[in-house]
Amino acid sequence: MIPRDVVERIRERADIVEVISDYVRLKPSGRNFKGLCPFHREKTPSFVVSPEKQLFHCFGCGAGGNVFTFLMRYEHMSFQEAVKALAQRYGIEVPEVRTGSRREGYLQVNRLALRYFRERLLHPREGRPARDYLLGRGIEPKMWETYSLGYAPPGWEGLKAFLQAQGARLEDAEEVGLLIKGAKGLYDRFRSRLIFPIEDQRGRVLGFGGRILGEGEPKYLNSPDSPIYHKGEVLYGMRPARDYIIGEKEAIVVEGYFDVLSLAQNGVRNVVAPLGTALTVHQLRLLKPLVEKVILLFDGDEAGKKAALRGVEALVEEGMEGEVVILPPGEDPDSFIRTRGREELLRDRRPALNFYLEELIKGFDLDSPEGRFKAAGAVVSFLQRIDDPMRRRFYAQYASEALGIEEEMLLSRMDFSPPSSTEHKALLPTEEETLVALMVQHPEVISWVREAAVLEHFSSPVLREVAEEALRIEEEGGDPRMEIPPLLEERGVGEGVFAAAFTEGEEALERIFKDCVRRIKLKSLRQQREGLLQEIRRAEREGDEKLLQALLLRQQILLKEERALVRGAE
Incomplete structure (x- = not known):
């Protein structure tokens, strides 16, 4: 475990607005900051960050917590991993923590592999073919460093021997795709290849791509999907591009590794690429909190146009703004910018929906009635995927002019029934959630809870356990404000608690506390009376007078306690 004093020092240094701004474009909103929630799809910002409370909360989906829980949820980290990530960011030394998790083992073996590939690239003799190739493509050493490029030599067991010497588990290397099991044992997957590490936004190496140097197939080889790498959920170049994307408020999406490197080499730094797949909504969600629009920049061949069309479909599905640039035939971003x-480069950019409709209509014979009918059907099918009614109407008008038919004919074929929403709507917090929120926000409430003896009346066993843990942490000299939010996240009961933390006011703290205690106890007493009533009826049916008298006496006691609580609120 990381010592509490170290965690507390990290919490004091880590500003939640600063950290979350790396992932979400925040704008001032009164005393808080607001942006689009990174945890669910929305068009109107409902994600709020409070610098005063050092908490975040989404009033759309209910996500909430402190700086640690944000990283836990967004980066899929454990609490210990989130603490270490923030410590590294703020230059705070943390005693080495061995979590023993499989995920950490996979990340560690990838870190070692990257070290090996980097050393081979810079080796005076071994790395020369890769260095010459990079320089021949116009990629200079500064970019090698920025994108952590490497080289896998021709041998079959170079990486394997290196990992063994470092004490790494070869089973982990096999599971993440660095090694392959053959008839004679494990051997290196990447050989005679320029290496592109595939990183997440925090620089953790999830996988690798390799470009063959010399003869051989396939030309490009990527790590297979693994427990830590899913190619449709990662963008190449995201780590070095993120700050530039935030600054430009737009991201350029290209097709390949060298497109990214060449554009970056020539000063276009807000550029990323999918990994051998069509652009996915998962990848767009990495960009959505950071940008106002996405620019799809693809080759002028048929494959490039198809990739752009699929990219526009993903943009529409995710409700994002976009533009498309299709380069002249025979050009790619690498050759064009050089x-x-x-x-x-971006002079001929045009709105993504215009591009899509034009390309869609081109696929039909508009000189024949049947061709126009089929084209209209395809257009209607696409337009119905556009959420914004006004935008849908404008593009219906645009398409009707291209098809030579009346706009109303297109609109009449559309189903305007509202789609069934699966979006979670956050409910009002319960009294128990509000009380736990007070314990998280205000240290003095801990002693009030202990004196009020209210936890035994909680109806939620999980919230009761969390509250009891807060009492224990306070007794041991810890800080519940720091340690309880991650626990709420792990137990899945944080939404109502953080909603309450954002709505309660300090000026009425004691009144809110007393009201919560009264309501919790009243609810508990009424539940006890309901259960007691069932027992009384059973005793009456069975003619058990002795038990009946005891139950009636207990009923009177509960009624008396309930009346006292009601009078106390008057």
């Missing part, structure tokens, strides 16, 4: 420069 011959024509960055100023010309």
Whole structure:
């Protein structure tokens, strides 16, 4: 475990607005900051960050917590991993923590592999073929460092021997795809290849891509999906591009590794690429909190156009703004920027929906009635996927002019019934959630809870356990404000608690506390009376007078306690 004093020092240094701003574009809103929630799809910002409370909460989906729980939820980390990540960010030394988790083992073996590939690239003799190739493509050493490029030499067991010497588990290396099991044992997957590490936004290496140097197939080889790497959920170049994406408020999506490197080499730094797949909604969700629009920049061949069309479909599904640039035939972003420069690169950008509709209509014979009918059907099918009614109407008008039919004919074929919403709506917090929120926010409430003896009346066993843990932490000299939010996240009961933390006011703290205690006890007493009533009826049916008298006496006691609580509120 990381010592509490170290965790407390990290909490004091880590500003929640600063940290979350790396993931979400926040704008001032009164005393708080607001942005689009990174945990669910929305168009109107409902994600609020409070610098005063050092908490975040989404009033749309209910997600909430402190700086640790944000990283836990967004980066899929444990509490210990979130603490270490923030410690690294703020330059605070943390005693080495061995979590023993499989995920950490996979990440560690990838870190070692990257070290090996980097050393091979820079080796005076072994790395020369890769260095010459990079320089020949116009990629200079500064970019090698920025994108952590590496080299896998021709041998079959170079990486394997290195990992063994470092004490790594070869089973982990096999599971993440670095090694392959053959008839004679394990051997290196990547050989004679320039290596592109595939990182998440925090720089953790999830997988690798490799470009063959010399003869061989396939030309490009990627790590297979693994417990830590799913190619449709990661964007190449996201870590070095993120700050530039935030600054430009737009991201350029290209097709391949060298497109990214070449654009970055020539000063276009807000650029990323999917990994051998069509752009997915999962990848767009990495960009959505950071941008106002996404620019799809693809080759001018048929494959490039198809990739752009699939990208627009993903943009529409995720409700994001976009533009498309299709380069001239025979050009790709790498060749184009080297011959024509960055100023010309995005000159022909056009709205993504315009591009999609134009390409869609091109696929039909508009000179025949049947062709126009089928084209109209395809257009209607696409337009119905656009959420915004006004935008849908404008593009219906645009498509009707292209098809030569009346706009109302298109609109009449659309189903305007509202889609069934699966979006979670956060409910009002319960009294128990509000009380736990007070314990998290205000240290003095801990002693009040202990004196009120209210926890035995909780109806939620999980919230009762969390509250009891807060009492224990306070007794041991810890800080519940720091340690309880991650526990709420892990137990899945944080939504109502953090909603309450955002709505309660300090000026009425004692009144809110007393009201919560009264309501919790009243609810508990009424539940006890309901259960007691069933026992009384059973005793009457069975003619057990002695038990009946005892139950009636207990009923009177509960009624007396209930009346006292009601009078106390008057």
